[in-house]
Amino acid sequence: MREWIGAEVLHLGAEAEVVSGTWFGRPAVMKKRRPRGWRHPDLDRRLTSKRMVNEVKLTIQLARLGAPVPAIWDVDIEDSVIIMEKIDSTPLIDVLREKDFDDNLLISVGKSIRELHRNAVCHGDLSTNNILINLNNEPVIIDLGLATRQYDVEGFGIDLHVLHEIFRASHPEVKDAMDLVLKGYSELDKEIGQPEEAPGGMPPTADEVIKRLGQIMTRVRYHGG
Numbered sequence: 577m578r579e580w581i582g583a584e585v586l587h588l589g590a591e592a593e594v595v596s597g598t599w600f601g602r603p604a605v606m607k608k609r610r611p612r613g614w615r616h617p618d619l620d621r622r623l624t625s626k627r628m629v630n631e632v633k634l635t636i637q638l639a640r641l642g643a644p645v646p647a648i649w650d651v652d653i654e655d656s657v658i659i660m661e662k663i664d665s666t667p668l669i670d671v672l673r674e675k676d677f678d679d680n681l682l683i684s685v686g687k688s689i690r691e692l693h694r695n696a697v698c699h700g701d702l703s704t705n706n707i708l709i710n711l712n713n714e715p716v717i718i719d720l721g722l723a724t725r726q727y728d729v730e731g732f733g734i735d736l737h738v739l740h741e742i743f744r745a746s747h748p749e750v751k752d753a754m755d756l757v758l759k760g761y762s763e764l765d766k767e768i769g770q771p772e773e774a775p776g777g778m779p780p781t782a783d784e785v786i787k788r789l790g791q792i793m794t795r796v797r798y799h800g801g
């Protein structure tokens with residue numbers, strides 16, 4: 577990828593390395609999946625490319641539908657590399673730690689999650705690292721390697737439950753975080769109407785998902801999972 581000029585490593589995780597740089601002169605990031613030593617190389621390559629193709633496909637579909645995700649600019653499946661728009665941003669985890677936000681931020685986080693769900697995409701790893709807050713205080717959702725197209729309410733409920741658990745574990749001082757997220761989550765449908773049918777079926781309503789979140793929480797409390 578000659579158009580790519582790398583500058584700085586932003587993130588070195590177990591699964592991926594993210595480097596900032598430019599692509600045709602525009603601010604970009606390169607996400608490169610790292611081989612996992614403990615897996616058989618063939619299996620590793622297959623899993624890696626499966627997750628990458630999944631991430632690319634769903635991110636592009638969501639972008640086309642106007643949901644808040646980065647634009648994908650280039651992909652190399654062989655080398656497991658994605659080049660995408662760089663979001664000038666702070667991850668939600670740091671915004672919450674720095675306490676530099678107001679209620680509207682968490683309400684708009686809820687709306688952005690609902691946008692994914694309205695388009696029948698279940699994130700699958702909805703942590704405060706995977707929600708970036710851009711310079712206009714708007715959430716952008718990244719890291720869709722484990723995302724699925726989903727019409728069953730359970731997956732959406734689990735997305736919200738994962739975020740709720742992370743709020744409780746990592747940000748206990750932000751007392752009403754989940755209430756604000758759920759407020760935004762249900763407000764979006766009131767603002768723009770019920771979701772339309774997506775390819776494959778009808779996504780559940782916000783009320784159905786929030787009700788399911790309540791059931792999941794009860795289940796976890798009594799049975800531990």
Ligand SMILES: Nc1ncnc2c1ncn2[C@@H]1O[C@H](COP(=O)(O)OP(=O)(O)O)[C@@H](O)[C@H]1O
Pocket residue numbers: 586587589590591592593594605607646660661662663664665667705706708718719721
């Ligand atoms: N498009 C992007 N713009 C700006 N920062 C990004 C972008 N994509 C990823 N990052 C940064 O890199 C980190 C890791 O990226 P992510 O896709 O979540 O990788 P992983 O699969 O290892 O979690 C993010 O938490 C974020 O800080």
Ligand SMILES: [Mg+2]
Pocket residue numbers: 705706719
């Ligand atoms: Mg991530």
